[in-house]
Amino acid sequence: MLNKVLKYSKKASLINQILLLSFLTLKTSNLISAQEKVIIELKNFTNTELKSGGFSSPENFKIHIKATGSSLDTRNRSENLFAYCWIINSDTREKIWEMNKYNSTKSGKYSKFDDYLNLPAGSYEIYYTCPIFRYSSTFIHIETNIDHRAPDEIIDWELKRGFFYDLLNDWFGGDIRDEFKKIAKNFGVEILVDEKTPVFLFQPPVEFQNVLYQAVELGENKRIKQAFKITSPITIKIYAIGEITSSDNFADYGYIVDTKTRKRQWEMKPSNLSSAGGSSKNKIFNGDVFFQPGTYVLYYFTDDSHSFADWNALPPYDPLNYGITLIAKNSEDRKYFQLVELEQEDQVISAIIKVGSNELKSKGFTLKKDLDLRVYAIGERYSSRRQMADYGWIIDAKTRQKVWEMTVDQTTHAGGANKNRMVDEIINLPAGNYILFYKTDDSHAYDDWNSAPPYDLENYGITLYAATENFQKDWVQEFSEEKNEHIIAQIIKVKDNANKTEYFELKEPTRIRIYAIGEGFRNEMFDYGWIEDAISNKVIWEMTYSMTFHAGGSRKNRIVNTTLLLDKGSYRLRYKSDDSHSYNNWNDDPPEDAAFWGITLYKEK
Known part of the structure; x- marks a missing residue:
């Protein structure tokens, strides 16, 4: 009986071994059939802040994402990781x-991610970034920019300088660098797929089709200025x-400007932008804009x-x-688009630029015929937002009347600080003599900025360009006040x-x-000032407060600009001043036309 039990036990053991071997063989077979391969690996961010990879498949497929990032917030209160990855559809x-x-x-x-993502057939791009670093210790909690352009000083204290930040850097800078490098080397992501999945790799980004113009991967302080010509009505997709x-x-x-009207055909503004992902300040425009035939910048x-x-x-x-791309809606439209050179830069009528603080400058010019002029002016708006601090204007040299002035309402942002303002518009002036003025206050001007300067700082001031077709330079000449025959x-x-x-003497009745x-x-x-009859000493005309208007600057600066009919005869022109606030000895803001502090008589036609 015992022998039968032993024989049965041996048979059972053999069967169990066979069954176990069969199971292991089946399991191994399944593992082999589901074996994965790494197709993209973006790792170690001690020396760079952005890495990317592209992959595509002609069929629906599944990817396995293994990623390591960080928020350095042990309580998990921060919504955004500062080291993380994402995937976009390439199309x-x-x-x-x-x-x-x-x-x-x-x-x-x-922070760890290890999971699968099902994707439809197509092309995709994965990005991993670590642009900033959050550091916490017993004494300090700080978020700082990581700038890899200076390998020995990768910690950028938001460009702040001074004793406190120097001290902060001395005390904690080394610790922060060491901590960043220690954990950043473990940041990264792997993309895996089943080894049987047909996958193709590429370097992002996938290029847009029918690109007309592109300026991307833009760095700091870039100034793009590109003219183009449209020969037939077309719609252009703008991706900015x-x-x-x-x-x-x-x-x-x-933004894009019509060179004929100087009106903006398109511009990036809060009302037409949406989030571009990442930081809330990243914005995107992705839409169609219609263009009539013409030249644009x-x-x-x-x-x-x-x-x-x-x-x-x-x-x-x-x-x-990052930047801007112009895309034709179809390949046929490409022939209606042409990049061209800017020509108007050589058609300067008059210019007052690179204006420093506390300056009042003027230039005279004569138009021999009616002309369209482009006025391009950059200045400063007061913090009250109701008045300009640095601005320009144009007057008729004969009447001293303003024919154009840079006011707050007509300006747009000029880049940099909010108070930097600009005007770019077309005006028409009849033939005649004119004076161009530009005035600045005591701060924030060329080479003396107290906030971020405007983007086109070299043209801080005012410039007049000819905007009339077939312009000829002999239609314009300089004008000097000293040679004004009407005085x-x-x-x-x-x-x-x-x-x-x-x-002065008048040989006939004259309107002055x-x-x-x-x-x-x-x-x-x-x-x-006043006018006297030289024979009778009688006062013919006198400047009184009630007839004056504000002359710019301090409210006590007063101006009169009027006409008077005088009979034939001899006269005296008089002017009197007190012991303060006069030409180049101001005790308050000077008037706009400071050089004409006094009185001038012109002959009216």
């Missing part, structure tokens, strides 16, 4: 997956990514931070297309405690224009 450029705190698991200082930090603070942005500017060269916050989802008598640039007289600037307050004049 639509839209994000289809992103690693975040909700789909990742905390593991000490790291930039940085908008507030409703009126455009850091990296673009595309402008795109970047400021001194947060660009493809170095992101100081999380980059957009499509970082390799009958003049007393200008009057100093303190002056009492001046000029004699009186242009006088002086000082007045509370219905009383302190610097003023």
